[in-house]
Amino acid sequence: MPLNFSTARKPIMTFALAGLADIVLLLLIFFLLTSSFVPQFGIRVNLPRVEAGAPTQAQYVTVVLTEDGRFYVEQQQVGREDLLNVLRNVKGERTTLVLRADRRATVEQFAYVASTARALGMTVLMATERPDVSPLR
Template sequence: MPLNFSTSRKPLTTFALAGLADIVLLLLIFFLLTSSFIPQFGIRVNLPRVEAGAPTQARYVTVVITEDGRFYVEQQQVAREDLLSTLRAVRGDRNTLVLRADRKATVDQFAYVASAAKALGMTILMATERADVSPRR
C-alpha cells in the first residue's frame, strides 16, 4: 500500500526577514562590544617609532612626559618631585605603568619615572608607535 504525502496546501514561498534582521543586529552589537578600542589620550606627544610593540594590559597607570618636560599622571599635571607620591595615590591594585614619553623627552626624565615605578614594584612599559603607521596630525 503506497503512502500518499500530498497535501492540498501550497508550499511556503516567502518568509519573514524580521528574525534575520534581529540576528544581524545582535551580531553587530556583539562584535562592537568585544572588539578592542584604542584609547584616545588627551595629552599629545610624539611617540618614538619601533618595528613591533608589546600589547598593554587593560589595567595600568599612564604617565606622560611632554616635549617640554612636564609630567602627567592619569592626565593630571604633576610636579617632578610629587611624582612618586602621586603614583602611590593613584596606583590602587594596578601593577603596570605605561610611559608615553615624547621623542624629545630626555633619558633623565625616563629614568626618574622608571625609578618611581621600581620603588612601587610596578612593571614599566614604554608606549610607541609602529614604524609603518603614519603619525596623526
C-alpha cells in the same frame, strides 16, 4: 497499503530576510560592545610608531612625558623630584604604569620614570601608536 506523503500545496520558493537582518543586527551590537576603545587623553604627545603593541590592563596608572620634559601623573603636572611620592600615593592596588612619552622625550627621562615605577614594584608599559591607526586631531 502504501503511504502517500505528497501534498497538493506548492513549496515556498521565497526566502524571508527578517531573520537574517536580526542576526546581522545582533552581530553588529556584539562587535561594538566587545571592541576595545582607545581612551582619549587631555595632554597631547607624539607617540612613536611600532608594528605591534601589548594590551593594557583595565587598571593602570598613566604617566605622560612631554617633549619639553614635564611629567604628568593622572593628568596632574608633577615635578621630577616629586614623581616617586606622587606615584606611591596614586598607585593603590594598581600594578601597571602606562608611560605615554613624546617621541622627542629623552631616554634619560624614560629611564627615570621606569626606574621609579620598578622601585614601587610596578610593571611599565610604553604607549605607542600603530601605523595603521591615525590619532584623532
